[in-house]
Amino acid sequence: MLKRAQALFLRLLSPAIALAMAGGVSAESTTRQLNMPQGVTEVSQAAYDIHMIMMWICTVIGVAVFGFMFYVMYAHRKSRGAVAANFHENHVVELIWTIVPALILIVMAIPATTALLKVYDTENADIDIKVTGYQWKWQYEYIGEGVKFMSELRTSQDEIYGRAPKGEHYLREVTQPLVIPTGKKVRFLITGNDVIHSWWVPDFGVKRDAVPGLFTAAWAKTDVPGIYVGECTELCGIGHAFMPVVVEVKPEAEYNEWLAGKKEEAALYASTIGKEWTFDELMVRGEEVYERSCAGCHQSDGKGIAGVFPALKDSPIALGAKEGHIAVLIDGVAGTSMQSFADQLSEVDIAAVVHYERNAWGNDVGDVTQPLDVLNYKKNQ
Amino acid sequence: MAHGPATLADGWGKYLSRWLFTTNHKDIGTLYLWFSFAMFIMGGAFAMVIRAELFQPGMQLIKPEFFNQMTTMHGLVMVFGAIMPAFVGLANWMIPMMIGAPDMALPRMNNLSFWILPFAFAILTSTLFMEGGGPNFGWTFYAPLSTTYAPDTVNYFIFGVHIMGASSIMGSINIIATVMNMRAPGMTYMKMPMFVWTWVITAFLLVAVMPVLAGAVTMMLMDINFGTSFFDAAGGGDPVLFQHIFWFFGHPEVYIIILPAFGVVSHIIPTFSRKPLFGYSSMVYATAAIAFLSFVVWAHHMFTVGMPIAGELYFMYATMLIAVPTGVKVFNWITTMYRGSLTFETPMLFSIAFVILFTFGGFTGMMLSIAAADMQYHDTYFVVAHFHYVMVAGAVFSGTAAVYYWLPKWCGKMYNETMGKVQFWIAFIGFNITFMPQHFLGLAGMPRRYADYGLQFADWNMVSSIGAFMYGGAQILFLFNVVRTIGWGEPTKDPKVWEGAEGLEWTLPTPAPYHTFAKPPKIK
Ligand code: HEM
Ligand SMILES: [Cu+2]
Numbered sequence: 001m002l003k004r005a006q007a008l009f010l011r012l013l014s015p016a017i018a019l020a021m022a023g024g025v026s027a028e029s030t031t032r033q034l035n036m037p038q039g040v041t042e043v044s045q046a047a048y049d050i051h052m053i054m055m056w057i058c059t060v061i062g063v064a065v066f067g068f069m070f071y072v073m074y075a076h077r078k079s080r081g082a083v084a085a086n087f088h089e090n091h092v093v094e095l096i097w098t099i100v101p102a103l104i105l106i107v108m109a110i111p112a113t114t115a116l117l118k119v120y121d122t123e124n125a126d127i128d129i130k131v132t133g134y135q136w137k138w139q140y141e142y143i144g145e146g147v148k149f150m151s152e153l154r155t156s157q158d159e160i161y162g163r164a165p166k167g168e169h170y171l172r173e174v175t176q177p178l179v180i181p182t183g184k185k186v187r188f189l190i191t192g193n194d195v196i197h198s199w200w201v202p203d204f205g206v207k208r209d210a211v212p213g214l215f216t217a218a219w220a221k222t223d224v225p226g227i228y229v230g231e232c233t234e235l236c237g238i239g240h241a242f243m244p245v246v247v248e249v250k251p252e253a254e255y256n257e258w259l260a261g262k263k264e265e266a267a268l269y270a271s272t273i274g275k276e277w278t279f280d281e282l283m284v285r286g287e288e289v290y291e292r293s294c295a296g297c298h299q300s301d302g303k304g305i306a307g308v309f310p311a312l313k314d315s316p317i318a319l320g321a322k323e324g325h326i327a328v329l330i331d332g333v334a335g336t337s338m339q340s341f342a343d344q345l346s347e348v349d350i351a352a353v354v355h356y357e358r359n360a361w362g363n364d365v366g367d368v369t370q371p372l373d374v375l376n377y378k379k380n381q
Numbered sequence: 382m383a384h385g386p387a388t389l390a391d392g393w394g395k396y397l398s399r400w401l402f403t404t405n406h407k408d409i410g411t412l413y414l415w416f417s418f419a420m421f422i423m424g425g426a427f428a429m430v431i432r433a434e435l436f437q438p439g440m441q442l443i444k445p446e447f448f449n450q451m452t453t454m455h456g457l458v459m460v461f462g463a464i465m466p467a468f469v470g471l472a473n474w475m476i477p478m479m480i481g482a483p484d485m486a487l488p489r490m491n492n493l494s495f496w497i498l499p500f501a502f503a504i505l506t507s508t509l510f511m512e513g514g515g516p517n518f519g520w521t522f523y524a525p526l527s528t529t530y531a532p533d534t535v536n537y538f539i540f541g542v543h544i545m546g547a548s549s550i551m552g553s554i555n556i557i558a559t560v561m562n563m564r565a566p567g568m569t570y571m572k573m574p575m576f577v578w579t580w581v582i583t584a585f586l587l588v589a590v591m592p593v594l595a596g597a598v599t600m601m602l603m604d605i606n607f608g609t610s611f612f613d614a615a616g617g618g619d620p621v622l623f624q625h626i627f628w629f630f631g632h633p634e635v636y637i638i639i640l641p642a643f644g645v646v647s648h649i650i651p652t653f654s655r656k657p658l659f660g661y662s663s664m665v666y667a668t669a670a671i672a673f674l675s676f677v678v679w680a681h682h683m684f685t686v687g688m689p690i691a692g693e694l695y696f697m698y699a700t701m702l703i704a705v706p707t708g709v710k711v712f713n714w715i716t717t718m719y720r721g722s723l724t725f726e727t728p729m730l731f732s733i734a735f736v737i738l739f740t741f742g743g744f745t746g747m748m749l750s751i752a753a754a755d756m757q758y759h760d761t762y763f764v765v766a767h768f769h770y771v772m773v774a775g776a777v778f779s780g781t782a783a784v785y786y787w788l789p790k791w792c793g794k795m796y797n798e799t800m801g802k803v804q805f806w807i808a809f810i811g812f813n814i815t816f817m818p819q820h821f822l823g824l825a826g827m828p829r830r831y832a833d834y835g836l837q838f839a840d841w842n843m844v845s846s847i848g849a850f851m852y853g854g855a856q857i858l859f860l861f862n863v864v865r866t867i868g869w870g871e872p873t874k875d876p877k878v879w880e881g882a883e884g885l886e887w888t889l890p891t892p893a894p895y896h897t898f899a900k901p902p903k904i905k
Binding site: 033034035036037043044046047048050051054055058061062065066068069072073076077078079082083084085086087088089090093094097098101102105108109112113115116117118119120135159160161162166168170171172190194195196198200202205206207208209211212213214216217230231232233234235236237238239240241242305306307308336337 | 438439440441444445446449511512513514517518519523525526529530532533614615618619620621654655656657658659660661662663685686687690693694697698701702704705708709711712713715716718719720721722723724725733736737740741744747748751752753754756757759760761821824825826828829830831832833834835836837881
């Protein structure tokens, strides 16, 4: 408390000290940036340019209008002996200040229109990536490549709740970033799985709502490799602030290497799905999955939030037959925020997390759930 | 024969039934104003919780679940509970006195439209104490977050919104009926005071869009409880439809909030400039133009939803147009001050701040109207800053100015000028410390409705929170000043109160008697 107060005092006293104290938060961070970023694409540059034009026009008008107003407030005050005039109309002046702003607007509409045309120029893409918003993570699918993965927040609950110091990438780090190559026109096809999310990468000038049942398109093409961080910008529930977007732009050769690696991974996974897992292996993996994908609602202690998210500890489903439990994860529960995880988690992960839920927090069922059980359930559907 | 109102001296029973059953426009105005202030304090308390949590990165005081309930309740309570009833209260007090009418046209409905409001808000706030918590989907309650994914208490929210809507519609009908039928002989439309004009136009907006809001929540109710899928993509519905319906209500709603505020300022600035309002008729036409345009720009709130480009362009051009009539109003106010004889009492200070800060919010509004740039601004703190400049420094400042301006007329006692000025400066500085940095936060990339944020946003959030506590503190001074005035204020010496005041209300004795204009006044 005292430390906080002291920090506050120092900051109030001198912004310079604050700058020095908190300086160098992170390499790619936009520390204490005041303006819109120019970004690295044509679209973000266009947004920046029109933003600056508007800002300057408003500044000029503002200085003129308020300047006049302050002059009036100074010169025509009663205490300086001002005597009120009695005019209350002047059609010429009134006409002028209706027409001149209208003309300014017409002029501004021209760059505003060209900028918007750029945003909508989604034709002729080299690469198509499907972006799906989930509560509370993003899924990226490289269309036609057989590569698909989830991108989730990596910052720990301990950092968020102040039980551990916050890392330099606090809330700006994910399990797997989206990777795209330089020099290629990438089209994003954006949709939502449950509620509406919004996929925003400021440095690309791309912000699109991810609406269930609807696909919208946006695009980016850049020559500047780097890591670009964005956010979810449509309120989507309790994890809204905890589903950042991270995009890594790699030179083309590196990108191709990365993509090949991803494909190999997928093949490798398919070949090992039949493996028998031990009780303890599943517990370890299950806890990991649980913390990442389930604890947001059902809480780390499995007790849920009364009236909103049911408890899993001592729940009849968790303690009953494992098929019933698997069914909930694969199919979701219609009409509630319990979504289907069939598309989000691998068979191994689903098996592990079911196993974990059946054997954690005093739920001592004692059996083992194998990936094969999950696969069988899917086959029998 | 007119009888006086019951006072505490007549016993509690009589006193309470006076307020419960009153049909007197002044009593009902007073009830609205106190109710509004209570809601302002409650909504303010929610804001303080939000700003305290956002004081530093990380979750310190509350959980994200409760944070979302706070942002939602703050927005709902401030818009529907604080700002709208405040101006209905002012309308009740002032419209009959300004047009020379003895009371509102429909006094019993007037009583009803007020007394259902406390129930609406009791229902709404009670959800905070229920299992599942209060509404947590934002004041814009986008489906399906507010339908399929909402807590069960959403049904109480829907019921509450229905009651508020009914109250607003009744209030508006009453105002329209009063102004159309009860003007003193000789008071033609183009002689009506600006406050009356802005309120009639607002009342028409309300009657037009409140049913749309009611339709939206009814469709939600059906989706949640009766298996329809208006907004559920899985059942063939469309979540975007919800947004179109909501904003068809929502954009006129923001003008419902600001037009009466324009009216108030159009009275105060001439009074303290000792000079008639410049360009009265262009003010009337500009107000009507703004009201008309407000129906045809709604999708500027949806630039990122993926509309076809033709739609985007249309809504962009239409929105840019609003700047023209809005500009006319600002120029008129400033020209009213030009070559006046200015003094700076508390109501004037708030009105001048209104003109400056509202115009600032108008500038950011113009920036937001540019669709390509809005793709970067949308749903960030830049938008939060924009609408607080127009709604707090706009509507709330003007409401505060109105209370200081007319309070001496209402109760025949003068408020403490020094305290008023101190309140003004704390509010003015606190407001700007709170909301100016939010522009920077938004441009630098901080989305709105975030319970937690990255370290790069820490400094401005802390500054903003400090400003918010300061602004909150100024309201305590306001309450104190008003209560002190009513209880122990100096009696006003001049019945006209302000040297430069013009209008029928100032021809009445001070304090204004319980019944006024039993005989219509003569209008020159
Ligand atoms: C020159 C006049 C104005 C223009 C051009 C304008 C334009 C806009 C635009 C384009 C947005 C959408 C921003 C976004 O979500 O990305 C917006 C938001 C908003 N504006 Fe204005 N505005 C103006 C005046 C006002 C006034 C007078 C009010 C109310 C008193 C107001 C209240 C709001 C509110 C409440 C929102 C945010 C709604 C929400 O998403 O929660 N605006 N404005
Ligand atoms: Cu709007």
